[in-house]
Every structure is written in C-alpha cells, then in structure tokens.
Amino acid sequence: MCREEWFSDHVSHSVGNGRNTLFWPHVWLGGVAFSVRFSRLFELAVVREMSVFDMCQLGWGVDGEAWRWKRRLFAWEEELVGELSVLLQNVFFQVDKDDKWRWTLEPSHAFSVRSVYKFLTMQPPIDLSVADSSLWHKDVPLKVVLFA
8 A cells, every 4th residue: 555645545524415525626426526537627727626416406417507617619629528428417416415525534534543553553564675775865866966
C-alpha cells in the first residue's frame, strides 16, 4: 500500500439526498470521481462545483439542462456525455437521509484517532537501507556541485 494514500483508502462516501456531495470532484458512483473518469467533460463544464442533487434537478439525460459547456462539443465528447448519462440512469436518492462520510477502520464508521494509530503502527516498517545509502549522493553533474 502506498503510504501517501492510506487515509483516502479508508474513507468512503455514502450518498443520501445528494445535497452535500459534489457531482464532479467527489467519488460517489463507480469508485472514481467523474472529474477524473470524464476529465474532458469536466474541463469543458461551465459549473464544476454543483451538488449531485442540483445536477439531477436540472436533468442529467443526454439533452439535460445540467450539461452546460464552454463550447459546442465534438462528436466524441457527445459520446462521453451519453456514456455518463447511462451511468446516471439508475441513480435514486434517499430523500430522508443526509450524505455521509464513513471511516472504514471502525465498525461504527466514525473516525477515531485510536483507529488511525492502530492502523499505522500495524504497518510493516519501511526499509531505510536504500534511503540511507542515497541520502548524501547527489544526482547532479560534478561541474554543478563544484560551481555551487
């Protein structure tokens, strides 16, 4: 496991009514943020910080009002909109529930420092032998070292 990603690997997002989940940047459907999976459409979107609920209200069908672009789309970009619309066809909201962040290291899904400490101390130690040997080794030409 990459140590830099340990936190995001243990947080998940549960969509209830969609009011507190952002459509493009949050991971809420399919395991990858739409801003990454459909990066071209994200670049062309006029509004990038709209909630899932608001996008649905505008209509996210192929010709929906949710799709406002900076310019007219090329044919292959329109195909991406079609692909995204197909993904969104079976999305249903739980109007009586709020969106939630869940911490997967606790059975209660509530964040605790104890669970983080336990997780981090259970990880195997990093092999520092490689880092020690290259710590003082400069990857620059000798001329640059002498000039500096």
